Amino acid sequence: xxxxxxxxxxxxxxxxxxxxxxxxxxxxxxxxxxxxxxxxxxxxxxxxxxxxxxxxxxxxxxxxxxxxxxxxxxxxxxxxxxxxxxxxxxxxxxxxxxxxxxxxxxxxxxxxxxxxxxxxxxxxxxxxxxxxxxxxxxxxxxxxxxxxxxxxxxxxxxxxxxxxxxxxxxxxxxxxxxxxxxxxxxxxxxxxxxxxxxxxxxxxxxxxxxxxxxxxxxxxxxxxxxxxxxxxxxxxxxxxxxxxxxxxxxxxxxxxxxxxxxxxxxxxxxxxxxxxxxxxxxxxxxxxxxxxxxxxxxxxxxxxxxxxxxxxxxxxxxxxxxxxxxxxxxxxxxxxxxxxxxxxxx
Amino acid sequence: xxxxxxxxxxxxxxxxxxxxxxxxxxxxxxxxxxxxxxxxxxxxxxxxxxxxxxxxxxxxxxxxxxxxxxxxxxxxxxxxxxxxxxxxxxxxxxxxxxxxxxxxxxxxxxxxxxxxxxxxxxxxxxxxxxxx
Numbered sequence: 001x002x003x004x005x006x007x008x009x010x011x012x013x014x015x016x017x018x019x020x021x022x023x024x025x026x027x028x029x030x031x032x033x034x035x036x037x038x039x040x041x042x043x044x045x046x047x048x049x050x051x052x053x054x055x056x057x058x059x060x061x062x063x064x065x066x067x068x069x070x071x072x073x074x075x076x077x078x079x080x081x082x083x084x085x086x087x088x089x090x091x092x093x094x095x096x097x098x099x100x101x102x103x104x105x106x107x108x109x110x111x112x113x114x115x116x117x118x119x120x121x122x123x124x125x126x127x128x129x130x131x132x133x134x135x136x137x138x139x140x141x142x143x144x145x146x147x148x149x150x151x152x153x154x155x156x157x158x159x160x161x162x163x164x165x166x167x168x169x170x171x172x173x174x175x176x177x178x179x180x181x182x183x184x185x186x187x188x189x190x191x192x193x194x195x196x197x198x199x200x201x202x203x204x205x206x207x208x209x210x211x212x213x214x215x216x217x218x219x220x221x222x223x224x225x226x227x228x229x230x231x232x233x234x235x236x237x238x239x240x241x242x243x244x245x246x247x248x249x250x251x252x253x254x255x256x257x258x259x260x261x262x263x264x265x266x267x268x269x270x271x272x273x274x275x276x277x278x279x280x281x282x283x284x285x286x287x288x289x290x291x292x293x294x295x296x297x298x299x300x301x302x303x304x305x306x307x308x309x310x311x312x313x314x315x316x317x318x319x320x321x322x323x324x325x326x327x328x329x330x331x332x333x334x335x336x337x338x339x340x341x342x343x344x345x346x
Numbered sequence: 347x348x349x350x351x352x353x354x355x356x357x358x359x360x361x362x363x364x365x366x367x368x369x370x371x372x373x374x375x376x377x378x379x380x381x382x383x384x385x386x387x388x389x390x391x392x393x394x395x396x397x398x399x400x401x402x403x404x405x406x407x408x409x410x411x412x413x414x415x416x417x418x419x420x421x422x423x424x425x426x427x428x429x430x431x432x433x434x435x436x437x438x439x440x441x442x443x444x445x446x447x448x449x450x451x452x453x454x455x456x457x458x459x460x461x462x463x464x465x466x467x468x469x470x471x472x473x474x475x476x477x478x
Contacts, residue, residue: 013440045418045439045440045457046417046418047418047439047457047458047459047473048457048458049458049468051458051468051470052455052456052457052458052470055456055470056455056456059456083468084468092470095357095361096361096362096456096470098362327478329440329442338417339417341417345413345416345417
């Protein structure tokens with residue numbers, strides 16, 4: 001099977017604390033922070049969107065992959081916040097990394113799992129010999145309505161993966177998806193903010209799909225939790241992530257590296273790809289990784305990966321997740337509202 | 347459609363900082379030229395991908411922006427001298443304006459430049475940030 005040739009990440013440098021959002025809406029910040037296991041989230045600058053985040057992540061992936069971008073045969077950007085309703089983000093990314101024009105491209109949307117769906121498509125195209133390399137990006141500038149619970153977590157960031165057949169830093173062992181029609185979270189055409197089913201987003205949605213995909217993959221491989229060195233799940237908040245890990249029999253040591261929501265919030269389509277990148281930042285040759293995304297609507301993509309000897313070669317060629325988390329400037333709610341375009345201008 | 351055509355025409359230079367270099371005298375131009383002003387007809391120009399690394403030559407803080415840049419004001423517009431010698435006029439992003447200094451090393455980032463209204467084309471391209 002194909003593998004990851006290079007990966008890159010981008011997280012905007014602005015942050016807002018849970019306390020600041022709670023102050024505006026009169027909520028108890030300690031209760032929110034404890035309940036969601038989130039302390040602060042990333043905020044995109046006024047001139048940042050899914051296209052700019054995707055380009056930065058893709059350029060960082062190319063720095064590690066060290067391949068000729070003209071050999072990229074497919075570009076997929078998964079997001080639920082594409083800047084245009086009609087006009088692909090993927091062509092902007094392809095042009096900005098100089099991969100065009102001998103390639104195919106498309107934008108994907110599947111709530112928070114469109115990034116991993118793009119990875120699966122690239123795996124298929126590489127494995128079939130149709131393309132040499134594929135670029136899959138998961139990125140979002142997530143929207144939460146003012147005063148809605150989502151506002152505490154909806155953040156911005158993304159990760160890009162170059163999938164290929166040779167010189168890989170980690171190989172895919174297997175992928176398995178679990179998908180049903182479950183309307184736990186959605187945004188209708190033309191609406192600025194999504195709606196969610198509150199508690200309905202838990203058991204029948206997130207947990208059912210994440211646990212089924214993880215179990216399905218492990219059953220296919222004849223493996224269990226102890227066979228993996230690292231695990232990462234989609235992370236709408238820290239609480240769901242930790243509970244999923246526990247239910248599947250993973251310990252804190254296996255799960256901690258991929259959990260980023262407490263410090264950057266939920267980057268939606270970027271969440272699982274970013275968590276996987278944080279693991280690749282520290283992984284050793286031979287490490288086995290289980291990654292499980294989740295997209296409302298609903299479905300989960302599970303991947304089993306094994307890290308190769310090449311992991312350390314170009315690791316420092318691009319910024320790590322930790323570096324991006326460290327670089328931060330706090331903004332208050334007013335500046336956050338301005339950057340997110342929540343204010344009606346004259 | 348003027349905005350659309352202008353945004354499209356600028357894609358190579360704005361996305362990837364593609365300029366030109368005179369193979370006769372070695373001078374680098376940005377935006378790209380089709381004729382070297384020094385070598386004239388003896389010169390031969392070819393496209394060059396500029397590295398996107400340089401330093402601040404001079405700058406100005408825009409405190410009173412036009413309406414469309416209100417959401418990012420105050421902001422810094424600088425002339426950056428690239429490693430290859432060419433100079434570009436650009437915004438400096440994600441930095442405390444009080445701490446901007448001439449001579450600081452900068453690198454290219456990809457950002458939204460402007461939007462042609464709520465229903466128009468979005469222009470993307472280079473801006474610069476202070477190097478860590």
